[in-house]
Amino acid sequence: MTVGANIGAPGGAISPVDRRLKLAACPQVPDVTGPVFGAAMVECKPLGWRIRVPLNQAQPQAAQGRPAAMQKQVVVKRGDPVQLVAGGSAFMVTRMMIADEDGAAGDMIRVREDKKSDPVMARVQETGIVRAPDRFQ
DSSP: OOSSSOTTSTTSBSSOOOTTSOOOOOSSOOEEEEEETTEEEEEETTTTEEEEEEBOTTOHHHHTTSOOOOOOOEEEOTTOEEEEEEEOSSOEEEEEEEESSOEETTOEEEEESSTTSOOEEEEEEETTEEEOOOSOO
8 A cells, every 4th residue: 555655755655654553454445545734644444543644745746646746846955055146126135045945946945144044035046046035026
């Protein structure tokens, strides 16, 4: 039985179910519902057990039976140095930052100046360049 993807794969379980759980083998195919809040619910109605299986969030739609959306190409990876650009037509300010998460062009990601500084949200423009959102539009 699977939730639509292999363990560790996008849309699959994050890790195998804990072997210490002493669940009796279900006499029929267990019902799988979800994902809800990042997990699938696996239930064996004849035996009365139910467990929650955390899923890898990269592709939650595949577990719902709908085709997965085309994956965007990641152009900024977590830990990459990026140039944060802010400003408009009259001026522009840039600052070197570090990406806190992966992002494709158009994605909003967190960046920060160093590990101790507060994160700033920015939109990925291209490899190595993110832009602060315009606040007054």
